[in-house]
Amino acid sequence: MMKKESVDERIMQTAARLFYTQGYNLTGINQLIDEAGIAKPSLYNNYRSKSDVLLAYLDRQALTLFDALEDHLNKIKGARNKIIGIFEYSIARNHTCNFGGCPFLKINAEVASSEKEVLDRVQAIKSRFRNLIFQLVTQLEDKKGFSEKALADMLYFMLEGSRASASITKQIADMESALATIQKII
Structure with a gap:
């Protein structure tokens, strides 16, 4: 049985792809949430802000x-x-x-x-x-x-x-x- 990907992992993979390919400033928080396939509260349970996502990405x-x-x-x-x-x-x-x-x-x-x-x-x-x-x-x-x-x-x-x-x-x-x-x- 395949292990389900964690919310944090989905956020990080999506952030890595978007920040690298289209840029941090052009990546909106809603796009990140949508493309990670998560609910808004899930993002904010893991990170306080888009800047915190960026620090984790780095x-x-x-x-x-x-x-x-x-x-x-x-x-x-x-x-x-x-x-x-x-x-x-x-x-x-x-x-x-x-x-x-x-x-x-x-x-x-x-x-x-x-x-x-x-x-x-x-x-x-x-x-x-x-x-x-x-x-x-x-x-x-x-x-x-x-x-x-x-x-x-x-x-x-x-x-x-x-x-x-x-x-x-x-x-x-x-x-x-x-x-x-x-x-x-x-």
Whole structure:
């Protein structure tokens, strides 16, 4: 017998699809309720507001991303290869998402500066990613004359910039170019 999907799970799956494909601001609470197939009180029993749904969505996206990335990196030996693995994972993820872009940057671009809790959450997620790269850089034997911070920053910016470019052009070429450059640098 198949387990019935929880109300929260239906809300999160629907929010993830709508927020990612049409945007947070264009997703109305009534649309979310209708497409999740739930009653309005069910949504409000789980979340106080659309903003709370958004925070849960960000947390879930981060958990999914970091769990999958960790699984991918656990199969790779050595800091250099793991850094390359991050780029390869990001390239594959862009293909899977049809070049839709980073869900965190999309939300960051949509919310007002007054949405401090949301912006702080996005910043924390990006900082976690940046710290992962920094930790791997500290393990590199040859940093090619760069400080650990400078090298980690460069890798992070190349990854973020090439992901943004892939989202704009709907092509993977810039990410592959960034990866080729990184392979020469490290």
